[in-house]
Amino acid sequence: MASIIRVKRSTGVAAPSTLNFGEVGLTIGVGTHGNSGGRLFAGDNASNPQVIGGRYFTDLLSIAPGLVAGQSNPTTAANGFVPIVDANEKVDRWNVDNLRLDGNTFSSTNTDGDINIDPNGTGEIVIPDDTFLTFGTSKDAKFEYDENGTDQLNYTGADFRINVATQSNSKDTGALIVEGGVGIEKNLNVGGAFDVTGISSFSSQVNITGGLAITGGIEVDNIGISSNIIATRQGGGNTLYIDPYPDGLSNEGLVVVKGDLQVDGTTTTVNSTAVTVNDAIMRVGDTTSTRTVMVTVGSGTSTVVLDSIVGINTGDVVAGTNIGAGTSVHSYVTPAGGVGLGTIFLDANTSGSISTTTQLTITHAYDTNTDRGIAFDYNTSLGTTNKKTGFFGFDDNSIASSTAGALNHGTHANDTRRWTYVPDATISNEVVSGTKGFLDVKGIYYQSGDFSTNGIVYFDNQGLQRSTIDPTNANGTRTSTQVLTAVTEIVLTLSATHTFAAGDQITQQSNSAAYGVVKTSTSSSNSVTLIGVQGTFDTTNDLVKNGTSISINPTANTTTYTNKPTWTDTLDGGTF
Numbered sequence: 001m002a003s004i005i006r007v008k009r010s011t012g013v014a015a016p017s018t019l020n021f022g023e024v025g026l027t028i029g030v031g032t033h034g035n036s037g038g039r040l041f042a043g044d045n046a047s048n049p050q051v052i053g054g055r056y057f058t059d060l061l062s063i064a065p066g067l068v069a070g071q072s073n074p075t076t077a078a079n080g081f082v083p084i085v086d087a088n089e090k091v092d093r094w095n096v097d098n099l100r101l102d103g104n105t106f107s108s109t110n111t112d113g114d115i116n117i118d119p120n121g122t123g124e125i126v127i128p129d130d131t132f133l134t135f136g137t138s139k140d141a142k143f144e145y146d147e148n149g150t151d152q153l154n155y156t157g158a159d160f161r162i163n164v165a166t167q168s169n170s171k172d173t174g175a176l177i178v179e180g181g182v183g184i185e186k187n188l189n190v191g192g193a194f195d196v197t198g199i200s201s202f203s204s205q206v207n208i209t210g211g212l213a214i215t216g217g218i219e220v221d222n223i224g225i226s227s228n229i230i231a232t233r234q235g236g237g238n239t240l241y242i243d244p245y246p247d248g249l250s251n252e253g254l255v256v257v258k259g260d261l262q263v264d265g266t267t268t269t270v271n272s273t274a275v276t277v278n279d280a281i282m283r284v285g286d287t288t289s290t291r292t293v294m295v296t297v298g299s300g301t302s303t304v305v306l307d308s309i310v311g312i313n314t315g316d317v318v319a320g321t322n323i324g325a326g327t328s329v330h331s332y333v334t335p336a337g338g339v340g341l342g343t344i345f346l347d348a349n350t351s352g353s354i355s356t357t358t359q360l361t362i363t364h365a366y367d368t369n370t371d372r373g374i375a376f377d378y379n380t381s382l383g384t385t386n387k388k389t390g391f392f393g394f395d396d397n398s399i400a401s402s403t404a405g406a407l408n409h410g411t412h413a414n415d416t417r418r419w420t421y422v423p424d425a426t427i428s429n430e431v432v433s434g435t436k437g438f439l440d441v442k443g444i445y446y447q448s449g450d451f452s453t454n455g456i457v458y459f460d461n462q463g464l465q466r467s468t469i470d471p472t473n474a475n476g477t478r479t480s481t482q483v484l485t486a487v488t489e490i491v492l493t494l495s496a497t498h499t500f501a502a503g504d505q506i507t508q509q510s511n512s513a514a515y516g517v518v519k520t521s522t523s524s525s526n527s528v529t530l531i532g533v534q535g536t537f538d539t540t541n542d543l544v545k546n547g548t549s550i551s552i553n554p555t556a557n558t559t560t561y562t563n564k565p566t567w568t569d570t571l572d573g574g575t576f
Contacts, residue, residue, distance in 0.1 A: 014027065032079055038056035068094065194208060228357055266308075309342030312332055312344060316362050322350045375425065389424070488532070493526065506528070
C-alpha cells in the first residue's frame with residue numbers, strides 16, 4: 001500500500017494556533033477577507049503560522065484576462081476578484097469609486113452623482129488641438145480649437161443659450177462679459193437697454209426692441225450721433241436730410257418737432273408751397289439770440305468758442321452756465337471768410353467749466369442801423385434777367401440828417417423810423433435802398449391826438465403828410481376851406497429893404513411871367529419868401545407888389561422846393 005503524507009488540516013476557517021518550523025497547515029472552509037478559510041500556512045522559526053497561499057487567493061485570480069463586467073469570484077462574490085488585462089492591456093470595464101469607464105463611456109455609478117475633473121495644483125484640463133468637445137448623444141453641439149486653421153475656439157451645432165439673469169450695468173457686468181471684440185454674422189436682438197461705449201459701425205439693418213443707450217457716440221453710414229448732436233461724418237458732405245417718407249428723398253411725409261426749434265446758420269430756405277404759423281406775432285431781428293459752445297471752456301478763463309458770432313458786437317451781454325451776471329463781450333475774433341466757428345472774449349472769467357453743446361444767451365447791446373422786414377423775389381417778365389427783389393418793413397435810417405426834431409425827422413427822432421415798401425430793392429448788409437413804391441389802401445387812420453374832426457391832411461416842408469388838430473383856428477392852420485395845390489417856394493434877396501404882408505401878390509416889370517404870393521409878413525427886410533411861384537424871377541427888373549412897382553429889384557433867387565403839394569386858400573389864374 002502506498003504511503004500517504006498528510007499535512008495538518010482543518011475544515012473550518014480559523015488559522016492553526018501554532019505550527020512547527022517548516023510544518024504546513026491547511027484550512028478548507030470558505031475563505032473570506034475577514035477569516036482564514038481557504039488558506040495554506042507554514043510555520044516560521046518561531047512556530048507562528050504564516051499564510052503562504054490557498055484557494056482563497058487562487059480564486060481571486062480565476063477571471064479570464066480582459067474580463068470584468070459580469071464576472072464573479074467562484075468561491076463567494078463578496079470576495080471580489082483581481083482583474084487581469086488581456087494581451088492588448090485591456091479590461092472590458094473599470095470602476096473606481098463612483099466612476100465607471102466602460103467602452104468609450106466615462107460615467108458615475110451613484111444616483112445623480114456628479115463627475116469632477118480636478119487637476120492638482122496649477123495643472124490644467126487639456127483638450128488636444130483639432131479635437132471636438134461634443135454635447136448630446138447625437139453630437140448636437142461641439143467646441144473645437146482649430147490650431148492649424150483659424151487658431152480659434154469654434155462652437156457648432158445647437159443654439160447656445162446663457163440662462164443667467166444677471167443684469168448688465170456696464171461693460172464689466174452681466175451674464176456674459178467679453179473683454180475683446182465680438183463678431184456677429186447674423187441678426188442681434190436686444191430685449192433691454194443697449195449701452196455702447198465707443199464708436200459703433202453698422203453695415204446693414206439693425207432692429208432694436210426696447211431702449212438703446214449709447215455712451216461715446218454712434219455712426220450710421222455718413223451720420224454721427226454724439227452727446228446731443230446729430231451731424232454728418234467727416235468726409236460725408238455738409239448736407240443732412242430728415243426724410244419722413246420711406247421712398248427716397250421725396251417731398252412727402254411730416255417731420256414733427258416737439259419743443260422749441262432753433263436754427264443756427266446764415267440762410268434758412270423753405271421750399272414748400274404753403275407756410276402756416278400759429279404765432280399771432282412773428283418777430284424778426286431779435287436782439288436776443290442763442291449760441292452753442294463748441295469747445296470745452298475751462299474754469300477761470302474768458303475765451304469761448306461759439307458756433308457763430310455773426311451779429312455779435314462788443315458790449316453784448318452773455319448769460320449761461322458758470323458765467324457771472326452782467327458779463328459782456330470784451331472783444332471777438334471773426335473766422336476766415338466770416339463763416340464758421342468764432343471766438344469771443346469775456347470781460348470776466350468763468351466761475352466753472354462749460355461743456356460743449358452748452359447754450360449761451362446773447363443779449364445784443366449795439367445799434368446795427370439795419371432795416372427789419374420781409375424781402376420777396378418775383379419776375380416782371382420771361383427770363384431770369386427780369387428777376388426783382390421787393391421789400392416791405394421798417395426803415396431804420398429813413399433820413400440822412402442827424403438833427404433830431406419833430407419836423408426835420410433827424411436820425412432816430414420821432415419821425416425817423418418808418419414803414420416802407422420798395423418794389424425794386426437793393427439789399428446790402430441788411431440795409432435796403434431803392435425807390436419807394438405806391439400804397440394802395442382804402443383809408444388811413446391817424447392815432448389819437450394827431451387829428452381832429454373836420455381837420456384835413458397836408459404836407460410839411462419835408463414831404464411828411466400831417467393832419468390838422470384844430471380846424472377852428474384859422475391863424476396859421478390849414479382847414480377844410482382850403483384846397484390842395486402844387487406849390488413852388490423861393491426866396492428873393494432884395495437890393496434894398498422893404499415891408500411885405502402875407503398874401504401880397506408879387507410880379508415883375510417888363511411883362512415878366514413870374515408870379516408869387518408872400519408867405520410870411522416881413523418888416524424892412526432885405527429878403528422875401530414867395531410861395532405858389534409861377535415862372536422865373538430875374539435879377540434885372542423891379543418887383544411889383546399888388547400891381548404897384550416898389551422900385552426894388554432882386555439880386556438873387558433861391559429855390560426852396562418845386563411843385564410840392566400844399567394847402568392854400570388862394571387860387572389865382574394870373575393876369576393877361
